[in-house]
Amino acid sequence: MENPPLASLSLTHVHYNPADRLSYLCAWLALVPQGLCVVYATLIWSNREIEILLMFAGQMSCEALNWVLKRYIKEERPREMHGKGYGMPSSHAQFVTFFSLTLTFFLLFRHTPHPTDTHTPFSFFQRFMLSIVALLSAAAVACSRIYLNYHTPKQVLVGCAAGALFAVFWFGFTTFLRRSGLVEWGLDTHLAKILRVRDLVIQEDLVDSGWARWVERRQRKQFIVQQKNR
Template sequence: MDDAPLASFSLTHVHYDPADRISYLCAWLALVPQGLCVVYATLIWSNREIEIGLMFAGQMACEALNWCLKRYIKEERPREMHGKGYGMPSSHAQFVSFFSVTLAFFLLFRHVPHPTETHTPLTFIQRFALSVIALASAAAVACSRIYLNYHTPRQVLVGCAAGVIFAVVWFGFTTYLRRAGWVEWALKTYLARMFRVRDLVVQEDLVDSGWARWEERRRRNAAFRVQSKKNK
């Protein structure tokens, strides 16, 4: 018997022109959504921040919306990529648009970090610059879908619009959850306490998380070693 034909796992299967350096770069840009999912999972597991969990929940809801829109509109991809699923709207463009706009909203309107003895947080201007970089990166990913012929310009523009609109709606929804006390209530539930879910990133930089405790432990250890030498 002949061996059964093998299937291609298309999660990271990207078509590009190997003779074109821009095409090669665009192929890497196509992997940004998968990379962001890894970042989400890593941050949620390591920091247990409810804000990151809410953002990831919105990201997945945005993906579900894209899945529904594609199967409702049923518009084919450009001729070069026919047979590889529907193209309207672009899921890559919608994914990165939601991520970048939500990140910008968080940095500019919700994140109010306080300085500590060991850390000076990013200023508003620095957070604004970071937001611009995030938006520019999202634009690069969206444009790469056109360059690789996976989507038409219209499909990418609609994907960007859907991602931006959903980001605005989701940010407003999570703002309501905070102001109405639902986030505070959720943090008091048994599951949240069992998984040690916290809400520190709104007022504390992630890079400063635990740093003060680490510095205090180092000072105590150093003082203990000095005292031990004196006792000898």
Template sequence: MEDAPLASLSLTHVHYNPADRISYLCAWLALVPQGLCVVYATLIWSNREIEIMLMFAGQMACEALNWCLKRWIKEERPREMHGKGYGMPSSHAQFVSFFSITLALFLLFRHVPHPTDTHTPFTFFQRFVLSVLALISAAAVAVSRIYLSYHTPKQVLVGCVAGTVCAVAWFGITTYLRRAGWVEWVLETELARLFRVRDLVVQEDLVDSGWARWVERRKRQRTLQVQAKKDR
């Protein structure tokens, strides 16, 4: 029997010009949404932060909207990529726009970290710089879609606008859920307690999570070791 023809997994199959270094870089930038999904899953599993869960829920809702818009508008991709699904709006541009805008809104308007004995959190200016870097990174991913001829400038622009609108709207919704007490109610449910869901990242940097307790434990261990040597 003849071997069956092989198929390409389109999730990560990116066309680029191997003789063009910028094209090669753009091919890697095309993998940013998949990488961010891995980051989401890792942070949710390791930190159980409800803020990250809410952000991921909004990200998936934004993706669902993109799926609907593409099948409603039904605009083809540029000629070089015809037959690879609809192109309006760009899902990559919409994805990274939602992520970067949501991250910027969180860092600038919701994240109020308090200093501890073991950690000095980022200042507002530093958080502003991080927000700008996130926006620049998102712009790079969006432009790469045009460079690789997967989308027209208009398709990318509409994707950026759609992602931005979704991000602002979702930030408003989650702000209401917090102020109305719905987030606090969820945190008190048995399911949230079972999965150890918490809400610390608003006032505590992720890098400081548990660090103060670890430092205190190490101090106690050293004290006990010194005391044990003295007792000998």
């Protein structure tokens, strides 16, 4: 029997012009959504923060919306593109717009970090600048889809609009969950306790998570060593 024809897993398969350095950069920018999924998974596993879980749930819901919209609109990609699938709206643009706006809403309107003995959190201005960086990065990813001829400008703009609208909706929805007490109820469930789900990032920076305990442990260890050397 002849071997069956092989298919390509196109998850990270990006067409670009090897003679164009900007095209090469755009090819790397195309991998940002996959990289962010790795970041999501890493933070969820290592920190068990309910806020990150909610954000990831919104991200996947936004992806599901994009899947529905593409199959409803059924607009083809640009002719220069040799890939498969519909192009309206751009999933990359929708993904990064949702992420950057949701992160911005969190940093500016929900995150109220308190200083500790070992850590000084970002000021509001620093969080604002970080939000600008996130939004500019999202714009770079969106523009790269046009440069690589994966999408038309209209498809990218619609993707950005869909991601922005869903980010506003999701932030309002999660705000309702918090104010109604449903998040607190969920944290008190047996499953949440088994999985060690917590809600610290609202008032505590991720970089401070466990740092105070680490400093205290090192100081205690150094004190014991000093006592032995006397």
